[in-house]
Amino acid sequence: MNAKVQLAAKAATVGAHCLAERIRPPAVRTAADVPVSGRRVTAEWLTAVLCRDVPGAEVSSFTVTGGSRGTSERVGLRVVYNDAGRVAGLPTAVFTKATAGFAQRMLLGGADVISGERHFFMGLRQRVDIEAPQGYWAAVDPASWRSITVLEDIAVTKGATFLAPTTGFTKGEIVDLVQNLGRLHGPLWGAPAIATLKTPRQYSENTDAFLDFRKRAAVGMQRSRELMPPPLLGEADRLHDATIRSMQLSTDSPNGTARTLLHGDCHAGQTYRTAAGAMGLCDWQGLLQGNWAFDVAYLINTGCEPDARKAWLDDLLDAYLDALAGAGGPRIAASEALLTYRQHAFWPYTAWAFTIGRAVYQPKMQPVETCLTLMRRTAAAIHELDAFEAVGV
Known part of the structure; x- marks a missing residue:
């Protein structure tokens, strides 16, 4: 209070x-x-x-x-x-x-x-x-x-076009983007320069101080119930508890993984393609410090259709891990990376659940079509990755 x-x-x-x-x-x-x-x-x-x-x-x-x-x-x-x-x-x-x-x-x-x-x-x-x-x-x-x-103004300087989040990435586009994240995370892995930034846990606490995202996410589930995997329907409280646990893991990794610089709001709508074909990230307002998978899971789960995510996931994690190590970060084992990625499946869902679950007095931050598309993708990821088991909730 x-x-x-x-x-x-x-x-x-x-x-x-x-x-x-x-x-x-x-x-x-x-x-x-x-x-x-x-x-x-x-x-x-x-x-x-x-x-x-x-x-x-x-x-x-x-x-x-x-x-x-x-x-x-x-x-x-x-x-x-x-x-x-x-x-x-x-x-x-x-x-x-x-x-x-x-x-x-x-x-x-x-x-x-x-x-x-x-x-x-x-x-x-x-x-x-x-x-x-x-x-x-x-x-x-x-x-x-x-x-x-x-x-x-990259639309002028690079001929950039901004991607609609509802379209879904090609494999080449998402590979390029996760490699970008590796090059972002590597140089600032455990760096003192990021120590003043908020962590995912602090971000969720600050958000909850003015927006009851447990309630708003529950409303969001109801508004998108036709798109939800049936096993998740009625599990709004469990999803909220798992989100809190995931944010804790992103802040203080149990295996001692250092925090790195996070884009913090790395969903599919924050991406662009230059005239030369390079993929980039924009909108750096939500900067955080935390576990690498906070960004990677958010990008993959919001940007890939479920079938594409399942088909490409191993390659995407390998591309990220190679880029991370090449940019000065650690060499993380594939099995550890997969578990950590699964643990971070919840915020990508919750962020969009409370966005579409907004109260009448809250601003409309995103179009309904965008919210529904990204909720469908992220809810499918939670179910198919058995993400509850990964966080022990």
């Missing part, structure tokens, strides 16, 4: 800031300022954050090229520099992600992942060789939970 009281108090503070910003948006001139939205940036602020390492460079002008809203507000920008900026090759095609609204701030701030992209793009991104956007600036205002990230 204390957590809920604290969150209610924070909600009042954030709401007051949102109201004040509507009346008088904050001025944004220096890198210390956090704009309300990409639509509220100025050439002076863009100069401060994009030209900070190039003496004499300035942003001459910029135009807004469009945008969208979801868990964050996204705004495309085309930036024009003076001669010094052009000669330095500073980025001209960028987009911003901002927590412009109250619901966005409470969703990301309440789960305590609002600083994820700041951690990734302002330090950790440079330590991993993966296909992911470059980030140029990220900042959070802790009082109002305003946040903004300035990123490479």
Whole structure:
């Protein structure tokens, strides 16, 4: 209850800031300022954050090229520099992600992942060789939970197309993606640089503080009951208990496996394909530290149709393990990897169960079709992998 009281108090503070910003948006001139939205940036602020390492460079002008809203507000920008900026090759095609609204701030701030992209793009991104956007600036205002990230617009720079999560991966696509995860996890395996990030257990506790995900996931099961494997129907409480156990295992592995940097929200809808055919990962807001299989199980179980997952699983785990070892991580035995993967089958399901099981006062974070497709895939994985046995629930 204390957590809920604290969150209610924070909600009042954030709401007051949102109201004040509507009346008088904050001025944004220096890198210390956090704009309300990409639509509220100025050439002076863009100069401060994009030209900070190039003496004499300035942003001459910029135009807004469009945008969208979801868990964050996204705004495309085309930036024009003076001669010094052009000669330095500073980025001209960028987009911003901002927590412009109250619901966005409470969703990301309440789960305590609002600083994820700041951690990734302002330090950790440079330590991993993966296909992911470059980030140029990220900042959070802790009082109002305003946040903004300035990123490479990969649709322009790489001809990237974003994959619909309902389509399902080809084998080549998912192999490429799990190899990306190996190259993400390996260099930061047990690294002190990730020690301040939240663990999966803390993430679930923070989420539950403002969203009763046991109840919401049970509602989600009812709303998708026609897609559920019959043995799982009526097992909402057991699924919740297994999810909690899985998050504990991801935080403190019983075999002493070190934590590594996790994407944290590595579902099929966070992927893209470049014009050159490379597969990449985007949306780094949910950054965590924990067991490698948290990401791998989430990606495979949300992105692969059940028959494809069963046919490809051994090859996918082998591809991941080879990439992990090649990037400086440990060499994990195949039998140990399979057990750990099975233990992590629950969060991929629960995340989508409580998303479609939302209450009327909660924002609609994902389309119903996406939720139903990913619940069907992830529920099948729990059943077919005998995942309850793997966590002892």
